[in-house]
Amino acid sequence: MIDAKVLKESYAAHLHWLTGAYALALQKHAFDGVVIHSGAPKPRSIFDDQFWQLRPVPHFHHWLPLETSRSALLIEPGHKPTLFWFNVVDFWEAPRQPESDHFWGAFEVKEVASPAAIRDLLPRGGKLAFIGEEKGDCCDTWSLPESAYNPPELLKALDQLRVLKTPYEQHCLREANRRAAVGHRAVQELFRKGDMSEFELHLAYLRATGQDDPETPYKNIVALGRNAATLHHVGYGREKSGAQTLLLDAGAKCLGYDSDITRTAVRGKGAAADAFKLLVAGLERTQQRLCAAATIGRPFEALHDQTHDLIAEVLREAGVAKASAAELVASGVTRKFLPHGLGHSLGLQTHDVGCRNVAPRGDNPWLRNTTKIAVGQVFTVEPGIYFIDHLLAELRASPAGKVIDWTLIEALKPFGGVRVEDDLIVQPTGVENATRVFLPEPPAILAA
Numbered sequence: 001m002i003d004a005k006v007l008k009e010s011y012a013a014h015l016h017w018l019t020g021a022y023a024l025a026l027q028k029h030a031f032d033g034v035v036i037h038s039g040a041p042k043p044r045s046i047f048d049d050q051f052w053q054l055r056p057v058p059h060f061h062h063w064l065p066l067e068t069s070r071s072a073l074l075i076e077p078g079h080k081p082t083l084f085w086f087n088v089v090d091f092w093e094a095p096r097q098p099e100s101d102h103f104w105g106a107f108e109v110k111e112v113a114s115p116a117a118i119r120d121l122l123p124r125g126g127k128l129a130f131i132g133e134e135k136g137d138c139c140d141t142w143s144l145p146e147s148a149y150n151p152p153e154l155l156k157a158l159d160q161l162r163v164l165k166t167p168y169e170q171h172c173l174r175e176a177n178r179r180a181a182v183g184h185r186a187v188q189e190l191f192r193k194g195d196m197s198e199f200e201l202h203l204a205y206l207r208a209t210g211q212d213d214p215e216t217p218y219k220n221i222v223a224l225g226r227n228a229a230t231l232h233h234v235g236y237g238r239e240k241s242g243a244q245t246l247l248l249d250a251g252a253k254c255l256g257y258d259s260d261i262t263r264t265a266v267r268g269k270g271a272a273a274d275a276f277k278l279l280v281a282g283l284e285r286t287q288q289r290l291c292a293a294a295t296i297g298r299p300f301e302a303l304h305d306q307t308h309d310l311i312a313e314v315l316r317e318a319g320v321a322k323a324s325a326a327e328l329v330a331s332g333v334t335r336k337f338l339p340h341g342l343g344h345s346l347g348l349q350t351h352d353v354g355c356r357n358v359a360p361r362g363d364n365p366w367l368r369n370t371t372k373i374a375v376g377q378v379f380t381v382e383p384g385i386y387f388i389d390h391l392l393a394e395l396r397a398s399p400a401g402k403v404i405d406w407t408l409i410e411a412l413k414p415f416g417g418v419r420v421e422d423d424l425i426v427q428p429t430g431v432e433n434a435t436r437v438f439l440p441e442p443p444a445i446l447a448a
């Protein structure tokens with residue numbers, strides 16, 4: 001856990017900065033204040049009476065790490081922020097306890113007996129904006145005008161405040177990495193030792209990181225063998241498959257902030273296993289080169305483009321493709337093996353906001369970060385190489401497909417794919433790899 005003194009001091013500085021930044025944004029968009037709703041549980045089905053676990057509204061979480069439903073913050077420049085806390089007294093459920101109490105003193109806390117009671121406590125007069133997930137959270141019950149609800153320009157400005165992470169947020173993101181690294185190491189060890197199903201490995205990750213399934217920042221991706229070709233494989237197999245690869249993409253949370261880490265392990269003998277091991281080792285080298293090439297001021301899209309140049313080399317070296325790297329990129333071959341973007345901003349959301357204000361080039365449709373790399377940004381670097389049936393079928397049917405060794409591809413398909421993903425924090429002195437500090441080992445390439 002983060003040292004208590006460090007947490008307290010950095011949080012105070014975070015709030016000081018956030019208070020000033022909100023005041024400027026509100027002034028610019030002609031609001032006297034903003035009410036940020038914490039969120040309400042979402043029904044799992046309209047035919048049922050069960051609810052998903054609450055995901056607090058991220059703008060609420062930006063101020064405090066409290067997972068509470070039907071509560072709200074009132075931010076008014078010149079006033080201490082107010083927390084209207086619906087601290088529910090209920091015989092069905094007890095409120096979730098925050099893992100730290102460092103934040104309480106920063107707020108005027110007013111407990112409310114019902115969510116609707118917040119309306120009566122809001123200031124009269126003045127122009128308030130409202131941020132929340134459902135209009136019904138405020139407009140119906142609090143009689144606010146519709147135009148006050150999630151004003152797009154203000155929302156955009158507040159999203160921008162989440163692009164550069166304060167030192168407090170960076171501490172949380174590092175700790176989230178430390179927690180996830182424990183899980184990755186535990187699961188790697190289990191894969192190394194024997195034969196477990198995806199489901200068992202998923203449970204082992206939850207146990208090692210002390211997370212319940214709905215608490216993880218995103219659903220663990222646990223893919224054995226060819227399932228690694230499904231980028232978001234979350235339908236865990238229950239059978240022990242004896243697969244030769246394990247791709248684990250899983251994170252953890254700290255005070256609302258996420259980590260997002262992927263490791264791939266490979267084992268087995270034979271020509272195909274050897275070729276796949278070349279891909280894994282090549283991708284690891286590529287990923288580390290890209291981390292080193294993530295320099296301040298460089299457009300992230302240029303880094304994404306460089307990824308394709310490097311992937312082309314890896315495909316050549318493993319004997320998958322026989323053409324120059326430049327040809328493999330120009331003819332679109334690399335995009336059939338790596339269809340996703342190089343990375344994304346990371347923070348209160350795993351795919352964090354504010355870094356895709358400009359659309360990427362048409363040939364990079366899934367790129368989620370089109371900013372210039374800047375001090376304070378936190379983003380992932382996650383190249384991959386996959387054997388995805390329908391993309392390969394398209395490639396095979398196209399003229400570009402004639403440079404591919406299709407016999408080798410068929411032999412590699414059971415390995416699924418490889419991805420290596422770290423979380424980077426951009427410091428004034430260069431890029432800090434928040435993942436490798438805790439998980440320095442290269443991908444596990446096992447002898448058998």
Ligand SMILES: [Mn+2]
Pocket residue numbers: 260344380382421
């Ligand atoms: Mn990611």
